[in-house]
């Protein structure tokens with residue numbers, strides 16, 4: 001049994017990504033022996049263009065193949081999208097996760113697929129966890145070493161307590177209990193009250209106006225921004241809608257996270273070659289790869305609707321193909337910048353939502369090192385020479401990855417967001433490494449990190465890549481309605497016929513941006529939408545997200 005298998009089997013009372021906006025049990029739907037549903041025979045082989053070979057695109061393509069449809073995947077770059085694992089040249093299996101890298105155990109649908117393709121996982125070395133070993137917090141010129149929160153100066157515990165109390169004042173435990181109990185009614189009652197209250201207010205507003213923080217000096221707020229909760233610094237999220245943060249904490253996305261051994265890009269890649277199950281109408285052994293002759297079609301350059309209602313997708317090299325439906329999983333901005341789309345495909349309200357989407361910027365720079373030298377003990381202090389590092393300096397977060405004895409190790413020298421990421425944007429990889437080493441040199445004056453570097457460093461700025469334009473959505477105050485318009489779009493019965501048959505899925509559409517679980521859940525919504533578009537239905541004993549939509553629908557704030 002892989003560790004993914006263990007994680008896929010939800011424990012009773014476990015907090016999972018169940019809502020809070022749309023508390024549908026995707027993991028139960030996926031695990032049910034009846035499968036996700038079926039389409040009439042006449043629909044077998046109809047083609048669905050899937051724009052984007054990231055996780056959402058591959059999950060949807062795989063499940064549509066299971067139903068007997070023919071997914072046709074378009075992708076300009078490589079399979080994986082924002083699950084991109086860079087393998088260092090000459091060091092097999094030594095990787096840098098340039099996109100998603102830590103996966104909360106509460107993401108049970110994500111782990112369902114990780115298990116299907118046989119991936120293994122291990123605890124992620126987050127600050128102050130056993131997996132990190134040693135954590136170093138360097139703020140305002142002061143450096144603290146600790147293994148647990150209790151080993152830090154008492155101000156840090158006071159900050160953690162203020163955060164817990166502030167959350168409690170808006171009903172945190174009651175919401176988590178409802179998530180644990182899978183009590184959709186109770187969760188909706190609690191969550192739906194918070195949505196209008198907090199859609200228009202920022203995370204910073206929450207912190208600054210909370211009585212729990214107000215009684216503490218300002219510098220505690222700075223510490224909170226730096227050390228935050230769970231994974232480290234959260235001050236880059238201060239301008240975001242507070243709803244974004246509440247979703248993360250209520251569903252435990254910030255705690256108990258795992259990495260995928262060998263790199264998470266293996267998940268979409270293995271879905272590409274995973275044979276359809278015996279239930280599928282396709283012949284035994286059919287895979288997405290075999291349906292495509294091994295490689296996806298080139299990136300999409302245009303999506304048009306013909307007079308007969310079918311779709312015409314033109315690829316970047318000029319070939320047009322006719323499809324019966326389209327599923328777009330790329331970032332929404334690309335539908336106005338990269339892909340010529342008939343404006344009539346979506347309502348003006350939906351175009352507004354797609355175009356107003358706001359992306360977070362993010363940069364990471366990694367080096368491979370000869371060995372996990374950070375575990376060497378400094379004889380003067382008796383401590384490891386380096387630790388997992390959070391700082392207010394340029395690098396912000398530094399993560400250390402030990403690949404086991406006799407293998408090169410990896411350091412994520414810097415992981416930054418928003419304005420910290422923009423500081424790196426103009427610089428090439430070499431300059432970014434130098435800037436990072438300089439900042440880390442002030443925290444670790446006696447450690448010669450550069451002397452351990454081997455191979456070529458690697459860096460990424462997602463906002464600088466024309467196929468992404470940003471790391472992922474970070475909704476601003478007032479964006480709930482935009483998210484709602486995108487999310488509910490898979491329910492197409494009430495749409496004019498000119499807007500049916502083209503679907504959206506992926507991180508942008510999700511209420512949980514920045515988490516692969518959200519990409520999977522929205523892909524499953526689209527699968528339900530496409531299945532019913534072609535006259536199919538979920539099994540009566542295993543209703544899908546659309547069957548329960550009216551009961552569970554995200555609260556409508558009205559336009």
Ligand SMILES: Cc1cc2nc3c(=O)[nH]c(=O)nc-3n(C[C@H](O)[C@H](O)[C@H](O)COP(=O)(O)OP(=O)(O)OC[C@H]3O[C@@H](n4cnc5c(N)ncnc54)[C@H](O)[C@@H]3O)c2cc1C
Pocket residue numbers: 051052053054055056057074075076077078079080081082083098099100101102103104298299300301329330331334338339362462467468470471472505506507508513514515516517519
């Ligand atoms: C820096 C960073 C850190 C993250 N950290 C985490 C984390 O720790 N944990 C977690 O769970 N999640 C994390 N995420 C989020 C996670 O990576 C995403 O939720 C998930 O990968 C999104 O998958 P997707 O399929 O929706 O989109 P994508 O992966 O973006 O897939 C869309 C695909 O569309 C393609 N495309 C673009 N243009 C076209 C075109 N013209 N035609 C066809 N295809 C096109 C793109 O190349 C891409 O492959 C992180 C993301 C980033 C960027």
